[in-house]
Amino acid sequence: MTLNVKYMTCGLCKMxxxxxxxxxxxxxxxxxxxxxxxxxxxxxxxxxxxxxxxAIEDQGYD
Numbered sequence: 001m002t003l004n005v006k007y008m009t010c011g012l013c014k015m016x017x018x019x020x021x022x023x024x025x026x027x028x029x030x031x032x033x034x035x036x037x038x039x040x041x042x043x044x045x046x047x048x049x050x051x052x053x054x055a056i057e058d059q060g061y062d
Contacts, residue, residue, distance in 0.1 A: 003039045003052070006062040008032070013061070020055035024048055 005017060014032045017039060021030045026047030031040040041052065056062075 001041050001043065003041065003056070005032075005037055005039050005056055008034050008037055008061060010034070016059045017056060017061065020059050021052065024051050024055055027052075 008014065008017060011034075014034055018030050018032050021027050021039070021041060024043075026044035028042035028044075029040075033039070039056075043052070
């Protein structure tokens with residue numbers, strides 16, 4: 001899945017979003033791209049879907 005994440009501007013943003021995802025059970029690979037504001041995530045759909053949005057919002061991003 002590719003997600004659009006607004007307001008990521010620096011390496012700390014990248015680390016925060018990546019960390020938020022990797023803490024979730026069922027997440028596979030996470031690739032954060034600051035230049036285009038996208039995060040590519042592989043995950044177990046039965047386990048994670050709604051939690052991904054909450055993880056991003058908990059870090060202060062939309």
